[in-house]
Amino acid sequence: MLPQLLDPSEGILFCALVAAGFVGSFYLFPGALFASRNDPAVIRNRFKASLGSCVVSSVSMVLLLQYKGVIGYEVSILGLFHSLGFRFDGLMAALFLPLLLTAVIFFGPIMSEGLIHEALPFQPGFNSAFNIFALRTYVVGPIVEEIVFRMCMIPPLKASGFSNVAIIFGSPLFFGIAHLHHAWEAYRQGGSTPHALRQAVSSSIFQLAYTSVFGAYSAFLFLRTGHIAAPILCHMFCNYLGFPDFEAIRHDPKLKTALMACYVGGVAAFSFMLFPLTEPGMYHSVLW
Template identity: 45%
Template structure:
């Protein structure tokens, strides 16, 4: 296959419109389908100690198995639809006017980062674990890493992955989100001629915005009070910022490697690890405070180094200006 660029093949407005459409389709589908929709009792419940209230019989909450199954189905279908839209954009006469392509399907596969060859080394998959060097060290102190005394494969792997929540959080969720918010959105911005910086720091804002809808869930689960509203706002701000930052990390991996597989693995790993809890770890292991702090510093410095040194891929479709775009 031969791909040769002569300039952007869509306007910035069109690229933003497609990105908004992908985001709307992914999030909106969770509420468009009845079985995937959440339902809450429309009443105020004051809950002591700031915890969530008790779920009522007729309500449908986010972690209900029926809700999870429905949402996994619609999210998967929407992901396929978004990938198909990218294919049709590549196939349009406007695209062919600027691009010589005899194999539109193969071209789309490359743009989506779905080539089976993937990165040639394992290093891009180790960037996120390097950042979590501190939390991993704390887990080793707790003897919770694989092959350590407190790690139980049946409980910590089988029991998690074969639950509906685990299947959502560690399999379908990361795969569909990376395909939509990295593969599809970055493919569109590439066709707009966006710079690497814009794709790393601007495109992930859509991923952060896709998590705003969790505020309604939090507000209802915590009783629909003013305290619940404050919690929902703070939680949503934190989650949106955190997911936007992760989106920038994931976009960098995607662009540098030209593959969606390192971002997917990174997403799964980060979901498993959760948000680092350095304060709690220092309290739990007071004799190892210095070691934990050093491990966190090593992780951050190692991550900064690994971003450049471990992600370089000479044949990445994305990490080149147009005139250096590889020919396939």
């Protein structure tokens, strides 16, 4: 348990600065403001920016916590990593159980992918291509976002006296708002028209909603397990499956009932398994 030595306003301000720095770093490169996020050169530049954000945010958080006396200057590097979610005790459980839990709630979409799209591994529609776009979506994005928005934000918020519930439902707002910069590109690609503006706003509101929901789940996993590996792996898994394609159920009336049962059953099983599979004692969590 981290001692509560930060003022709540300091914790919130730190998180806001970290989020602003993360997004702002994407636009430090020449021409970045008007470049497409899917341009390979832009992606490579954002890889560099993300890495820089991880380093700056992590170092800044440690210095803040040390300055405020939350962690001592005498703490070893190993002890520091342990406090930030990089440790071996409870690691196997953190690598497997949260991922299993996430697969359970995605049981409906997984069955839909397999039965309708035939896009699961070893099926004809499975996309095994690995390129810079896949690297961004399935590897780099989840790692840097979980480090910046979970590992670097949750400890200062805990040290500011915020409850677990407040952190789970409050901290994802930084994560969701940080994705709103995509609206600018959507607006430009749509022709910078009033219609494009409406489309950009509506898509951004939707993105804010689902990134905030996922952020709450990710914060819950980090707090309950105390391992940053848990939300990283679940983030990778969710990015691979994407947002559930509910429309696909209607395309095959023969499978509609079975798929609906899979969706409902997955949500029900997830609700039943959520707390038992994330019991902090199994992971030796120091954050919950």
